[in-house]
Structure formats: C-alpha cells, structure tokens
Amino acid sequence: MKSVSLTTPVRIAGQPVRVLFIANPDGRPRWVWPADARRPTFLSFYPAVTLRQRAFRLAVRLIFMLGLQRLVFSSVVIDRPEMAGESDWALFTGTTGPNRKEVLIRDRQTVVKIAVGPDSQDNLANEARTLKKLEGAKTPLPFVYPNLVHYADHRLSITRLADYGTWDTITPDHIEALRSLRAGFSEQGGLHTWPEWIATNERLTALEAGSDTRIPGRLLTDLLVLAAAFDPVRPVRYGLSHGDFTPWNTLRTDGRQLGIIDWELAREQTPVGYDYFHFHLQQGIMVERKSWSRIYADIHAGLTPLVKLAVFGSIRVNVDRYLRLYLLHHLTYYLSVYTRQEVWHPQIHWQLEVWRDALGDLTPSGHGRPQLIASLFAALAGVDYAVLKLGDGDPADLPPDSDLDILLSRTAAETLIARIQSFRGVDRVRIVRKSFMASLAIVLSNGQLLHLDLIWKLKRKATVFLEAATLIEGARVNAHGIRVVNERDTADYLRLFYGLNGQPIPEKYAVPGGELPVLPIQSNRGWQKWRNRFDYVQDTLLTAWRDRGFVVTFSGVDGAGKSTVIGEVTQLIDKRIRRPVKVLRHRPSVLPILSAYVHGKEGAEQRSVERLPRTGNNRNLLSSLLRFGYYFTDYLFGQAYVYVRYVLRGYAVVYDRYYYDFVLDARRSNIELPAIVPRLGLPLLMKPRYNFFLYADPDTILARKQELDRATIVDLTNRYRALFRDCQDRYPRHVFASVENVELAETLATVRETLQTSIK
16 A cells, blocks of 8 residues: 655555545655545645635635545545545645644644654653643633643644634734743743743854755855844743744634644743744745845734734834844754755745845844934034034934924925935824924834924014024034024024923023014015914914824723823823823713702812722612713713813823713713613713723722722723723724733833834
8 A cells, every 4th residue: 555655654554545635746646535524624734824825725615515525636546544434634844944844634623743753752842741731821822722642752742723814914913822832931031031042052063064056145144143143141031932923824713713723842941922923924835925125014013012022022122132032042943853854845945035234134233313413413514504502512412302393494394304204213203394394203123212303484473573594594504513593593593492482491491581683574474464463374374284183091990090191192292292291080071060059060079089999889870871861962062172272282182081981981980871771872982092901800800999909900901901902993093901900110111112103
C-alpha cells in the first residue's frame, strides 16, 4: 500500500482505503481525505482570509455539494491512518521544514497532531504545557481554545473548534484576548532575565558563524547592530504570547466567539506586543504582500490609546522599542529554522525583503518636539518673520503647554504649512484657517504636541489693532538666532491684546503700565472697515463648522476617582488641546433639579452635594416615571442647547456622570424603574464623542470611599463595562472606553492620547 506521508509518522491500521488529495507544487500530497467523504473536512486546514481563498473554499464546497469530487481531485489507495474515523477525517501532511508536523482531523470533535522531527516534538510538548496553563488561568479568558485530550509518544490529541471563517484584521475581540494574555501572565524585569534573550543572542552568534549564503549579509549586520543597541538591564514588560498569532490561527467559532488554535510556539515571559506585531507582519507579508512601510503604518494606525493600554499595559510605552525586540527574536528564530531547510519556498524570500527594510528603518533616532521646532525655524530661513512673546528664550525649551505665535505674510504661512506636513515624525496636523491667521495643532508620532499660530494680521474681532508688517520690520535676532518682536512692540501688543479683551496683563510678562497705543486708522476705516466686519462674520461661521468642539463624559461608581480625573482633564484640555472647557454635572441642566422647586436652586444643589448616593426613598412606579420623564426631557432638549451654545463655539464639554447612570444606576437619582425603560431612550440622544468609564477593584474603591458595599461595586462595574462594550459595537465612530483608574498618571495619559485624536 502507498503512504501519502512525506515521511511515515502516521501509524496505519492495515485497512486499505481509497482517498482523494490535493498536491503540493512538487506533486506530493498536501491534503488527504476519504473518497467517500460527504463534506470537505480538509478545508479546516485552509482558513480563508483573501477573496481568492474564499472563492477556493466556495468552489470546493460546490464540488462536494454536486458530488463531483472524484472527477476533480486525484485519487489513490492507502492504508487507513490508525486514529482516523470511518469517513469524516482529513490529513494535512505538513509544511516542509524542521517544524513540520502532520495533522489528522480524526472526526468532527478531535484533532491529532503527530510530530515528524525533534523540533516538532518540542513544539507539541510546548503546546500541551500551554493548554494546561490556559486551563489553570485564574480568571476566565475571553476566547476559546482547544482542550487537551491526550499527549503521549509525540502525539497531541485536542478538541476541534468550530470553524466559521476568520478575520483579515485585528478586531476588538483580538485585542481583548491579547490583553488577557498580558494581564494574566504579566511580569517585569531586565532583558538579561528573559530566557529567550540568551537564546536569541546564541542564535545570532550561530547565524554569524554559519556559511549560509542565502541569508543577505546586510541582514545579519543589522541584526547584530540592533542587538547591541539594547540595554540588557533596562526593565521590559512581559506576558504570555501565542507566538504565531495570525488570521489563520484565529477563528470564528460558535456564536462568532474568537477561537485561538496552534499554540505550539507559545512562550511565557515574552515582551508585550509580540502577538500584535506578529499579526500585522504575517498578514502583511503572506496575504497582502505589503511593503514594510505600509505594514509599519498599519501597526501604528491600529494603536489607539485604548489598544495600546490593552496590548502593552501602559499608554506611555515606546512601541518601537518593543517592535525591535519582536523583530530581533522573530528573525533570529526563523532564520535559524530556514538555514536547516534545503529548499526555500517563495514566502521565505518575501519575508527576507520586508525584514531587510524593517531593520533599516528601525534604527533609533529622535523625532520629538525639539527636533520639530528646529526643523520649523530651519524652514523659515530667508523668510521675513518675527516670533511674539519669546524674547531671548530658546523655543526648543518652551514648556509642553506653551505655543508659538509667529508673524509672517500669508503666502509664507501657506508655504510653511506645506513644509510642516512633510516633516519627519509628524503624525497629523489640524489646521484652522481664518482671514487673519492659521492655527496649527501638530501631533507627533510619539504623541507630543505643538500648537502654532501663523499670523498675518493682528485683529480682535473686526478690529486691526497693530500692523503685523511693522512688527516684522522692527524685529531683532535673539541670542539663539531667532527673529523676535522687539521689547517696545511686544509691550504695545500685550497692552492692546489684553486691554481689548478686558483682561489684565499676566505678571510673567512684566510689562509696565501705560496708555493703550493708538489703533491703526487706515486698516479700520472706509471699505476696509466693512471688509473686516465681513471677515469676522465669515470666520465665526466657518469656525463653528470646521472647528467644532466635542463632548466628553466620565462615569463610574462612587470612589472610582472621577472628580480627580475630571479636574486634571479640564486643565489638560485647556492647556494642551487648547480648547475652552465647560463642566456639567450629570445632565445639561436646562431644567433645574426637581428639589429646586421646593428648596430653591442653591439649596437644592447644596442638598444634592451633602446627600449620599442611592439613599432616596422613592419606590413608587408613577413617581419614578414622572421623575425620569422630567430628566429625560432635560437631556433631549438640553443636548441641543449645549451643542449650539458650546460645541459649535469650539468648547470641550465635560460631563461628570451622564445618562448611562439612568440606565444602570437609576437609584442614584431616586428612580425605581426597570433598566429597559431608560435603555430605550438611549438611541434617541446624541452620543458624546468620548465616553470614559473609570473603574478599580473593590478594595481600591473602598479605600477611597465607603459609600457602596463590595457586591454593589462589582455588580455596577460589570454592568457598566458590558454597556460600554455594547455601545462601542453599536456606535463605532464614538469612543466608549473602560479605563482602570489605579495609577492616576496612567489614566490621564490614556485620556490625553484619546482626546488628542480630536486633532485631525
């Protein structure tokens, strides 16, 4: 009888059976199944990611539906594999290389993996250990995985997961899975404590000493330079990684739940982000045939602040550092595998091409705010300009919340804007153009921010109060080579700017008192006067349309730390994002609190502050409906009022609690209603752009406030998180983020980077 195996690891039962097969390019069978099979079980070996792959699966299913498989596929008689079922089995003979294994789908419930060589034996033993570790996880995992049935004699039997296809992109379910693997198996330590760091350097030494000319010499040189650049003592965050986290190893299972298979390359104590990087790299190379620059862009495009927090455990992480660690480990591992492989398939050469570009691109370099400012003034060489309020200071030393005001001509401003957008390290630029200036908010790839005002007319509403050209002409060069407005003109500017706005001049400018300078007459009379008024109206209308503000909500159980976070965030929005802020408590408050009709507005507010939450004694259904209807009316009409009065004027509106409290914790407002009643009202309301639910473990909350019992804290937290997950699915253009608020700095960093996405 004829064996279809590339070697002969599959035990045979001595029972001849006719099979069909699909061959490899070299003619050897790849997928084998019984000729009398009624369903294409072997398609489980071929997850469809691309349109071409989906078309192939559809064609195969059609062939089976029409009963044409014996006419289409090659046939041979073999001895039945020992562990195979009667007809519903399929065999994958494995991919060429040291890691090769054979996989037998024994029946609809069981998969058996059979090791072919020493490497695959180690891999299967590792998968068995990993599956046991997952079964012993302290908290339930948000994905399904095969159950270990039996492992012995280098044969691994596991349960078969339902397969309803896969995804070609990372979804929120993937991210939640990566978060659980990181958080459930988290460690921290220097690189020298990482076992794989030693193995990586050993592989690199062996590759350097080897004589495989198929590996480009430049690739090895770059790997050596990359390895030498790491500080082995500097702390690194570790977690459990799958090791081959790809679309073909992540499946849609029953109920469309994420299922993860093939844990052979799983590793404990792996630098965080490993699986996230691997998904993008393998998908980009093997499926989409992308260049490194496009893969790198995809990696960073997907790293929203919340994704970064889930994958890395911190918002303040140097992503490229972990990307370099991943590449160093990944490349040395697979290069050591490929050197032991006689024939290289085309996919290896695809990888070499992308790896080369990746290593060339990821040499450490600085592209922060100081470098941006240096590039900015280099671009101004030969341009007539003057910086306001800088004096003898160095612009590179300005605090993070300081901006730059530069006087120059309108033509020069537009040229500079085009240059800035092409600067290296610039992620995105929000530009708000007005008749007299352009305001730029420049966000760098590392999350740093620079606000820049390019001004060609000095105006307050419809009045020109100084001639910009005169200030540019009288500028001087300071000690750092920067052209700045001279002291006399700066004093005139400050007196006029703050005087016309009815504000005192800040003490930091140390401007002596004096009369306001005379306004330029020529620029504020005749047709120019009417032109200024027209421009002012136009600027106001266009700003309301193009530079609208946004609404932010903070929810959480009492003791979650909302008040502290809101206080910091309002300062952050004002100083860093440069928007005026309006804070509202719980609702728009177009209608007064109900008790105001009895105790007056101030008395009602005082009673509300003094009263503990959830202590009202209302249990009447009719009273609750009336109370809820009153507050819902406030939301329904008040949100339009808030939008027109604040959002259209560029404000950031911050809610301390929002309508979600009525959905999940109506008792807090002395309302006793089924949750479905306020939930039905949610689709009728405008959805705030950013919504944060702050939570912490019960012990942390009880240490801050003892207003709720442990069970209530756990229940409310679980229900809030479930509501926010549901809202994120229903309203994907908005942010519904659950943020663990234990370390204030980490929470604020998450909120800051999320809010900076408003800069577009």
